[in-house]
Amino acid sequence: MICDIIISNQLDIFAITETWLHSETNNVAIVEILNTLPDFTVFHIPRPDKKGGGTALFVRTSFNITKNQTPTFISFEHIDITPTYKNFNFRLVVIYRPQPSTKNKLTTAKFFIEFARLTENLKNCNSPLPITGDFNFHLDNNDKADAGNFLDFLS
Numbered sequence: 234m235i236c237d238i239i240i241s242n243q244l245d246i247f248a249i250t251e252t253w254l255h256s257e258t259n260n261v262a263i264v265e266i267l268n269t270l271p272d273f274t275v276f277h278i279p280r281p282d283k284k285g286g287g288t289a290l291f292v293r294t295s296f297n298i299t300k301n302q303t304p305t306f307i308s309f310e311h312i313d314i315t316p317t318y319k320n321f322n323f324r325l326v327v328i329y330r331p332q333p334s335t336k337n338k339l340t341t342a343k344f345f346i347e348f349a350r351l352t353e354n355l356k357n358c359n360s361p362l363p364i365t366g367d368f369n370f371h372l373d374n375n376d377k378a379d380a381g382n383f384l385d386f387l388s
Contacts, residue, residue: 328366
């Protein structure tokens with residue numbers, strides 16, 4: 234399915250959240266994808282010791298990729314790279330924020346604190362900066378205070 238989406242839409246970069254891939258057990262899936270897409274490379278951050286989660290970026294090899302150093306966070310997973318093609322570059326951040334629960338002990342308050350730290354780290358970026366992913370806020374529901382707080386933060 235991933236290969237189909239990339240090929241049929243002629244994509245150069247494809248971001249995925251909730252990959253459910255583990256570094257030890259699912260490398261075969263990534264190898265199979267890259268066998269079908271030999272002109273791509275993958276950047277994958279699995280969720281260690283837990284089910285679900287994970288982020289991945291499939292990037293065409295014509296891009297020169299720099300991995301950016303950002304802190305590790307507890308309330309979300311992320312990949313931070315700078316793709317460069319000829320004279321153009323941009324910084325790309327892909328985020329997956331698991332839904333808070335009593336089981337994972339994550340809170341929205343912790344996410345806002347950590348996301349603020351990330352954006353503070355990114356504030357001196359002088360190139361275009363798309364931030365994408367799954368933040369698990371239901372922005373279509375105006376009754377949710379967390380969603381409104383997230384939109385306020387972004388603005």
